[in-house]
Amino acid sequence: MEKKSSVGVIIFGVILILWGVLSSIGTLIDYFVVASYAGRSYEGPAPSVLKYMQQFLYCIFLIILGFGLIKLKEWARKSALFIFAPLFVIILPFHNFFMFVYIAKSKLLFAQLLEIVRIILGVATLYLFTRPKVKEQFKQGPL
Secondary structure, eight states: OOOOOOHHHHHHHHHHHHHHHHHHHHHHHHHHHHHHHTTTTOOSSOOOHHHHHHHHHHHHHHHHHHHHHHTTOHHHHHHHHHHHHHIIIIIHHHHTHHHHHHHHHHTOHHHHHHHHHHHHHHHHHHHHHHSHHHHHHHSOOOO
16 A cells, blocks of 8 residues: 655655755756866965865755655655754854844845745745644555
8 A cells, every 4th residue: 555645745745856956956067167267367265176066965965865655664764753843943043133133224135035946945844744644644554
């Protein structure tokens, strides 16, 4: 018997996969563009390969996590819950406290909306992955 996943879980998984793929492409382009100018007209320190490797590994993690959510793996649900909910609800708003003040004073509508979307994403993650119906979908059934 195949497990059926809710639409929210599928959408969240697809968003993570797209986020990972697009971010990895951006990271690779950024690395090769910056590396090609390093030492010629590039002002500043040489680009750190470790920084790009870390970003690329994070992108791979997002892709794996997205596929894990679509396949209803419990580790993926817990990872999404314990990584993204605190990140978007607690860490980013407090980390960007001075940015909040700057945004409020400058009246940058797009930046204000982006911060609101981040918080909504975290709250939606908490709501989606803690619902009893969704938890039940992730439970391991008979193999």
